[in-house]
Amino acid sequence: MKFKCPECDGDIEAKEVIEGEILSCPDCGAELEVAKDKKGNFELKVAESEGEDWGE
Amino acid sequence: MRTVGIVGASGYTGGELLRLLVDHPEAEIKIATSRENAGEPVFRVHPQLRKKTDLKFVEPDLEKVASECEFVFLALPHGSSAPAAKRLLEAGVRVIDLSADFRLKKEDYPKWYGWEHPFPDLLDLAVYGLPEFHREEIKGAKLVANPGCIATASILSVAPAIKTGAVEKNRVVVDAKIGSSGAGTSVSIASHHPEHSGLVRAYKPSMHRHTAEIEQELAPLAGGEVKVALTPHAVDMVRGIMATGHSFLTRQVTNQELWKIYREMYQNEPFVRIVKDLRGLHMLPDPKNVVGSNFCDVGFEIDPHTNRMITFGAIDNLIKGAAGQAIQNFNIMIGIDERTGIDQAGVRPI
Amino acid sequence: MRTVGIVGASGYTGGELLRLLVDHPEAEIKIATSRENAGEPVFRVHPQLRKKTDLKFVEPDLEKVASECEFVFLALPHGSSAPAAKRLLEAGVRVIDLSADFRLKKEDYPKWYGWEHPFPDLLDLAVYGLPEFHREEIKGAKLVANPGCIATASILSVAPAIKTGAVEKNRVVVDAKIGSSGAGTSVSIASHHPEHSGLVRAYKPSMHRHTAEIEQELAPLAGGEVKVALTPHAVDMVRGIMATGHSFLTRQVTNQELWKIYREMYQNEPFVRIVKDLRGLHMLPDPKNVVGSNFCDVGFEIDPHTNRMITFGAIDNLIKGAAGQAIQNFNIMIGIDERTGIDQAGVRPI
Numbered sequence: 001m002k003f004k005c006p007e008c009d010g011d012i013e014a015k016e017v018i019e020g021e022i023l024s025c026p027d028c029g030a031e032l033e034v035a036k037d038k039k040g041n042f043e044l045k046v047a048e049s050e051g052e053d054w055g056e
Numbered sequence: 057m058r059t060v061g062i063v064g065a066s067g068y069t070g071g072e073l074l075r076l077l078v079d080h081p082e083a084e085i086k087i088a089t090s091r092e093n094a095g096e097p098v099f100r101v102h103p104q105l106r107k108k109t110d111l112k113f114v115e116p117d118l119e120k121v122a123s124e125c126e127f128v129f130l131a132l133p134h135g136s137s138a139p140a141a142k143r144l145l146e147a148g149v150r151v152i153d154l155s156a157d158f159r160l161k162k163e164d165y166p167k168w169y170g171w172e173h174p175f176p177d178l179l180d181l182a183v184y185g186l187p188e189f190h191r192e193e194i195k196g197a198k199l200v201a202n203p204g205c206i207a208t209a210s211i212l213s214v215a216p217a218i219k220t221g222a223v224e225k226n227r228v229v230v231d232a233k234i235g236s237s238g239a240g241t242s243v244s245i246a247s248h249h250p251e252h253s254g255l256v257r258a259y260k261p262s263m264h265r266h267t268a269e270i271e272q273e274l275a276p277l278a279g280g281e282v283k284v285a286l287t288p289h290a291v292d293m294v295r296g297i298m299a300t301g302h303s304f305l306t307r308q309v310t311n312q313e314l315w316k317i318y319r320e321m322y323q324n325e326p327f328v329r330i331v332k333d334l335r336g337l338h339m340l341p342d343p344k345n346v347v348g349s350n351f352c353d354v355g356f357e358i359d360p361h362t363n364r365m366i367t368f369g370a371i372d373n374l375i376k377g378a379a380g381q382a383i384q385n386f387n388i389m390i391g392i393d394e395r396t397g398i399d400q401a402g403v404r405p406i
Numbered sequence: 407m408r409t410v411g412i413v414g415a416s417g418y419t420g421g422e423l424l425r426l427l428v429d430h431p432e433a434e435i436k437i438a439t440s441r442e443n444a445g446e447p448v449f450r451v452h453p454q455l456r457k458k459t460d461l462k463f464v465e466p467d468l469e470k471v472a473s474e475c476e477f478v479f480l481a482l483p484h485g486s487s488a489p490a491a492k493r494l495l496e497a498g499v500r501v502i503d504l505s506a507d508f509r510l511k512k513e514d515y516p517k518w519y520g521w522e523h524p525f526p527d528l529l530d531l532a533v534y535g536l537p538e539f540h541r542e543e544i545k546g547a548k549l550v551a552n553p554g555c556i557a558t559a560s561i562l563s564v565a566p567a568i569k570t571g572a573v574e575k576n577r578v579v580v581d582a583k584i585g586s587s588g589a590g591t592s593v594s595i596a597s598h599h600p601e602h603s604g605l606v607r608a609y610k611p612s613m614h615r616h617t618a619e620i621e622q623e624l625a626p627l628a629g630g631e632v633k634v635a636l637t638p639h640a641v642d643m644v645r646g647i648m649a650t651g652h653s654f655l656t657r658q659v660t661n662q663e664l665w666k667i668y669r670e671m672y673q674n675e676p677f678v679r680i681v682k683d684l685r686g687l688h689m690l691p692d693p694k695n696v697v698g699s700n701f702c703d704v705g706f707e708i709d710p711h712t713n714r715m716i717t718f719g720a721i722d723n724l725i726k727g728a729a730g731q732a733i734q735n736f737n738i739m740i741g742i743d744e745r746t747g748i749d750q751a752g753v754r755p756i
Contacts, residue, residue, distance in 0.1 A: 007684065008665040027665070029683035227712055229652045231581035233606045233641065245687055250755040255694045256583045256641060256648035261716050262709030285652060285712040291583065291606060292642035298606035302579045302635060302652065337595055344605045359612030362577055362635040366611050405600040 003044050005030055017042055058390055059086045061125035063116055063140060064132040066090035067241050069154055071102040072379030073129050078109045080383065080397035082390060085109075086124045089116035122147035127389070129382055130154060135171065141199060142175050150389060151199050152382045158182035158201035159269045168268040185385045187394065188212060188325050189273060194388045202385065203273075205377025206232050206288060207266040209299040211273045212328060213341075213354045213369025214284075216317045218277045223303035223365060226283040230270070231300045235293035235343070238373045246290070257290045264288055295374055295406075296343025301367035305358075309365070314356055322354065326395050327376065327384065331355045331368075341370035348372060348403030350380035372402070408740055409436045411475035413466055413490060414482040416440035417591050419504055421452040422729035423479050428459045430733065430747035432740060435459075436474040439466035472497035477739070479732055480504060485521065491549060492525050500739060501549050502732045508532035508551035509619045518618040535735045537744065538562060538675050539623060544738045552735065553623075555727025556582050556638060557616040559649040561623045562678060563691075563704045563719025564634075566667045568627045573653035573715060576633040580620070581650045585643035585693070588723045596640075607640045614638055645724055645756075646693025651717035655708075659715065664706055672704065676745050677726065677734065681705045681718075691720035698722060698753035700730035722752070 003012040003023075010027035017023070021034045023044065032044040062073050065088035077083045088098055090113035098113060099106035114120075118140060121128060128144050130137045130153040137155035144151050156169065162176040173179065183190055183197040186208065194200055203211070210230045217223050236252055245251060246259075267286045274282040315330075322328040331353040333339045341353035355368040371377050380398045387394045412423050415438035427433045438448055440463035448463060449456035464470070468490060471478060478494050480487045480503040487505035494501050506519065512526040523529060533547040534540055536558065544550055553561070560580045567573050586602055595601060596609075617636045624632040665680075672678040682705040683689045691703035705718040721727050730748045737744045 007661060008682075009662045010665070027680070029685050029689075031685065227654055227714070229579050229581075229714075231579075231650055231652070233583070233639070235604075251687065251694075254585075254643045254646070254697075254756060255692055256643065256646065256720070257692045257694075258648075258650065258690045258707075258716075258718060261690065261707045261718075262714070263711055267711065283712045285709060285714045287650060287652070287709075287716055289583070289648070289650065293604045293606065296604065296606065298608075298639070300581055300608065300637060300639070302581070302637070304577055337601065340608045340611065342605055342607045344601075344607075347604075357608075357611045359635060359637075361613055361617065362633045364577070364579075364612070364635045366608075366637055368608060368611075370606070406604060 001042065005032065006044060006046055012044070022047060057084050058082055058127055059084050059125045061087035061121045061128040063089045063121060063128055063130050065098065065113060066093050066101050067131060068237050068374055069378040070131045072374045073131065073382065074098055074102060074105060074109070076379055076383055076397055078105065082392055082396060083386070085111060087114055087121050089114055089121065091116055118143045122149050125149060127152065127386060134169065138174050142178060145178065145181070145198060152185065152202055152385050153199065154202045154378055154382055156204060156265065158199060159184060159203065160272060164268045168265050184269070184273065185381065186211060186273060187384050187388055188328060191388060194385050195391070197389060200385045200389070202378065202382045204266040204269060205238055205297055205371070205373035206234065206264070206299065207269045208377050208381065209297045209352060209369035209371045210266070210270045210284070210286065210301070212352045213299050213367045214274060214301045214303065215277055216314065216321055216356065217301060217303040217365050217367050218274050218282060219317050219321065220309055220314065222305050222307045222309050224306060225278045225280065227285060227304065228282060229285045229302040231302070232286065232288040233291045233298045234288050235296040235373060236290065237294050238297065252290065252292065254292050255290060259288060259290060261287045293343060295347045295372050297371050297373045297377060298341065298343050299369040303365045303367065305363045305365055309358065311358065318354065327351050329353050341368040343370045343372065344406065345404065346370050346372055346402050347406055349400055350376045350384060350398040351402065352376050407434050408432055408477055409434050409475045411437035411471045411478040413439045413471060413478055413480050415448065415463060416443050416451050417481055418587050418724055419728040420481045422724045423481065423732065424448055424452060424455060424459070426729055426733055426747055428455065432742055432746060433736070435461060437464055437471050439464055439471065441466055468493045472499050475499060477502065477736060484519065488524050492528060495528065495531070495548060502535065502552055502735055503549065504552045504728055504732055506554060506615065508549060509534060509553065510622060514618050518615050534623065535731065536561060536623060537734050537738055538678060541738060544735050545741070547739060550735045550739070552728065552732045554616040554619060555588055555647055555721070555723035556584065556649065557619045558727050558731065559647045559702060559719035559721045560616070560620045560634070560636065560651070562702045563649050563717045564651045564653065565624060565627055566664065566671055566706065567651060567653040567715050567717050568624050568632060569667050569671065570659055570664065572655050572657045572659050574656060575628045575630065577635060577654065578632060579635045579652040581652070582636065582638040583641045583648045584638050585646040585723060586640065587644050588647065602640065602642065604642050605640060609638060609640060611637045643693060645697045645722050647721050647723045647727060648691065648693050649719040653715045653717065655713045655715055659708065661708065668704065677701050679703050691718040693720045693722065694756065695754065696720050696722055696752050697756055698725070699750055700726045700734065700748040701752065702726050
């Protein structure tokens with residue numbers, strides 16, 4: 001199956017996926033959750049990610 | 057002699073407060089708190105203080121601190137300072153807070169810190185602790201909000217450019233280089249020596265929290281809004297910040313005109329030095345030349361090719377960027393010579 | 407197999423040319439010249455080459471070089487390359503010059519190098535040796551002008567911003583951080599270890615010579631003049647350059663739009679990697695992650711606060727910034743896979 005990463009439009013290929021599974025975009029490293037849209041097709045949503053923030 | 061307390065004394069900033077206050081003629085350190093190290097002599101965590109003091113860490117008990125100390129330096133993580141300051145202020149203690157909890161206005165906190173201020177009324181009490189800009193207000197202040205380290209170097213170095221009235225105020229670039237001690241004592245892969253040695257790592261390249269206080273302090277000089285484009289980088293230094301400012305000129309300015317502005321602003325400041333030499337190795341500010349001191353070196357260069365004014369600001373992030381400036385504020389608050397106890401020259405080379 | 411010569415082989419760039427060419431399947435190093443070290447095995451100066459080659463330095467005798475080598479890498483100081491290149495070209499040798507002597511147009515040299523070009527007609531022969539921009543012309547070139555190290559990192563990282571057509575072209579800020587090997591083997595107080603450790607020293611903060619070639623190469627992408635505001639700083643690294651670009655957006659751009667431009671420009675480039683990860687320690691380019699390789703890592707970030715596009719470019723100044731790129735050009739000139747002999751991964755951590 002072929003997906004587009006919502007963050008960077010990168011192509012993501014996955015043999016078969018199950019709902020709730022986390023995929024990682026090869027181009028930008030975004031953590032993407034496999035979800036189902038209204039018509040029941042698989043789609044990817046960005047899972048919340050905590051950026052590195054240090055330094056005062 | 058004034059009784060002082062340090063709440064959160066086990067970090068690098070706490071260690072510098074101890075180191076500088078131990079020899080301060082007007083300060084008697086009554087209390088240095090550390091939850092983890094209570095009962096231990098401070099030199100167990102700060103070995104440079106062995107034989108300098110036998111003071112021991114104690115549990116952070118605000119009631120005890122309030123009863124024994126006239127002045128308290130709060131060196132707690134953001135968010136934990138606010139309640140502690142409130143308690144101490146209620147007991148009549150004068151507080152110097154090294155966190156960001158009181159630096160900004162109420163409406164800035166949600167945007168820049170994702171945090172609703174729990175005691176907004178205290179913000180009216182707070183004075184932004186940059187002596188070069190707020191000396192008079194600091195004198196009588198009950199609550200001083202010590203500036204951030206990147207903010208200190210950026211504000212002091214960019215201010216003269218803003219003062220010229222000849223730079224575009226909506227796009228002041230500040231490209232900062234920061235030493236590892238800026239991240240404090242918390243250990244992470246990012247601070248792991250093999251990962252930190254010889255690196256240039258941009259972090260929080262946009263919307264860094266210090267942007268808010270830099271803009272807040274420069275706006276009055278500009279007579280309006282200033283937009284700062286700040287991008288910090290971790291580089292291979294333990295101490296030190298270099299803030300390189302790139303501002304775009306709206307008219308021709310001469311070196312002489314700029315020197316005049318720098319002199320007017322800083323000639324009589326005890327801790328700001330104008331560094332723009334035409335010869336030698338140290339022509340412009342370099343953190344290496346201020347580390348160990350409370351000095352902020354500022355410099356500039358005009359780039360005719362792009363009508364740009366380049367500004368430089370170098371400090372020791374733990375001293376002028378934290379502990380030293382806190383004590384400079386303390387000196388002002390008790391009405392003594394501002395240089396007392398923090399007038400040491402930098403330690404070179406390190 | 408092609409016979410190659412290295413003129414000026416005792417410097418750091420010379421050492422990298424030797425190191426990479428010794429194992430290059432299509433290159434036979436006939437000659438490596440060094441006036442000072444003639445007669446000595448190269449590993450005397452480049453100890454990493456002991457047991458890798460028994461080649462000896464020879465006196466710089468251009469006649470001998472021209473007679474024995476089809477290709478010559480010139481690693482001479484600026485100004486001494488031009489006459490050597492002329493002599494070699496006359497003898498039919500194909501020349502890759504690592505100096506700045508042939509990078510620019512005739513009229514740029516007085517302004518940026520205070521130097522009248524002695525052989526301006528040769529400039530028409532010269533091709534600017536940035537493969538990502540001039541691959542076709544390099545194929546048949548007789549004379550390739552290898553780009554400067556700061557220029558390489560700046561051009562490759564800023565180009566996508568220019569390509570968007572959505573940034574102000576007259577004020578592209580490039581704030582560069584450079585390792586000590588960038589200054590070559592010449593010893594000075596500035597490179598003295600106690601002075602260089604943990605420093606952030608701005609040098610030539612305006613009108614740095616590499617500005618000319620950065621502007622020259624970006625102009626065609628912009629369809630007009632580009633003004634680059636370059637300020638380099640020496641920081642505590644031996645190898646490495648990080649070029650942080652600050653460009654101001656004239657309209658909204660999205661991450662997706664930028665990713666598209668980066669992919670169009672670089673996805674199929676063997677030595678440019680797009681590094682803009684959302685997680686982990688290495689989210690953006692860092693010289694530490696390319697040192698020892700011919701890679702240039704490029705990345706970007708949009709700053710909505712000031713409508714700024716921040717760009718990042720990281721290279722090893724001795725490899726993609728010099729020797730590696732020279733060999734990449736050599737590979738193109740002899741029509742073999744560009745990655746031959748220079749495809750090693752970076753060495754981490756250093």
